[in-house]
Amino acid sequence: MEKVASADGTAIAYDRLGEGPAVVLVCGGSVDRMSNAPLAALLAENHTVYNYDRRGRGDSGDAPQYAIEREFEDLDAIFAVAGGSAHLYGTSSGAALALLATAAGRPVTKLALWEPPYILEGPRKRPPADTASIYRAFVAEGRRDKAAEYFMAEVVGLPAEFVAMAKESPWWPAQEAIAHTLAYDATVMGDYSIPAAASSVTVPTRVFTGGASEEWMKQGNQAVVDAIPGATAGVVPDQQHNVDAAALAPALKEFFA
Structure with missing residues (x-):
């Protein structure tokens, strides 16, 4: 590196x-x-x-x-x-x-x-235009887990059972650690x-x-x-x-x- x-x-x-x-x-x-x-x-x-x-x-x-x-x-x-x-x-x-x-x-x-x-x-709904602010609010409140959950469930569209499983996985802490960057990608994507x-x-x-x-x-x-x-x-x-x-x-x- x-x-x-x-x-x-x-x-x-x-x-x-x-x-x-x-x-x-x-x-x-x-x-x-x-x-x-x-x-x-x-x-x-x-x-x-x-x-x-x-x-x-x-x-x-x-x-x-x-x-x-x-x-x-x-x-x-x-x-x-x-x-x-x-x-x-x-x-x-x-x-x-x-x-x-x-x-x-x-x-x-x-x-x-x-x-x-x-x-x-078309049939697939776009995420809200203010998705970046949603992530920032979760992170500011110390709820990094909720930011990661929102990304998986509401933006990617993964089923609730997968999100529940993910939260119990060994890699979940890594998701929370970079949860603040979800707002970066949402800014890049704009309104999709x-x-x-x-x-x-x-x-x-x-x-x-x-x-x-x-x-x-x-x-x-x-x-x-x-x-x-x-x-x-x-x-x-x-x-x-x-x-x-x-x-x-x-x-x-x-x-x-």
């Missing part, structure tokens, strides 16, 4: 693996860089992979006030240690962050997105509609979707493809949102080649 200082002085931790063209990995909500560790190991067979902890989680530091621009600056710091530019991969809400950072002009050479969870108008900034992405982009994912995800991902000029779609057969790194890695290697 290494660390680099972001523009505001926050220490951003990352693992560097392998040799070859640089690839930066962005994790999603309620997890740290360990969620991308299996994928990083596979991509490191022919790339230099920078797998970093987003601010507020894992081994990275944080700041009192959050803004999406601070996360852009964190990426700037990682790009700098990567040599000035890199391919960029993001998963879930991390894919949304990667999209926004690329649209804002970060030095991305190719952009790969795994299931950014934008929701079209596809951002207008998507049309500003000019680098080669591929949006990957699981072949076994829910229809609302497939439709939303296709809409992202349509919104980004020149973007293409990739399907990873038999996969859902919690994708197997061994299934995804070959598709990413082909795109990044």
Whole structure:
């Protein structure tokens, strides 16, 4: 593990693996860089992979006030240690962050997105537009467990029995520890509609979707493809949102080649 200082002085931790063209990995909500560790190991067979902890989680530091621009600056710091530019991969809400950072002009050479969870108008209800404030209120009240529960049940839509089981699991304390970052991802997602900034992405982009994912995800991902000029779609057969790194890695290697 290494660390680099972001523009505001926050220490951003990352693992560097392998040799070859640089690839930066962005994790999603309620997890740290360990969620991308299996994928990083596979991509490191022919790339230099920078797998970093987003601010507020894992081994990275944080700041009192959050803004999406601070996360852009964190990426700037990682790009700098990567040599000035890199391919960029993001998963879930991390894919949304990667999209926004690329649209804002970060030095991305190719952009790969795994299931950014934008929701079209239709049968699946979007989370409340003020979801970030809901998380912040729970955390301010010292109810980190409630913030994590709200994310699982009301945003992800997991059944009540799964949430109850999760609270008794050995990994639940880790969920509470990074519960404050749920507001960060909610800020990135906004109202869960596809951002207008998507049309500003000019680098080669591929949006990957699981072949076994829910229809609302497939439709939303296709809409992202349509919104980004020149973007293409990739399907990873038999996969859902919690994708197997061994299934995804070959598709990413082909795109990044």
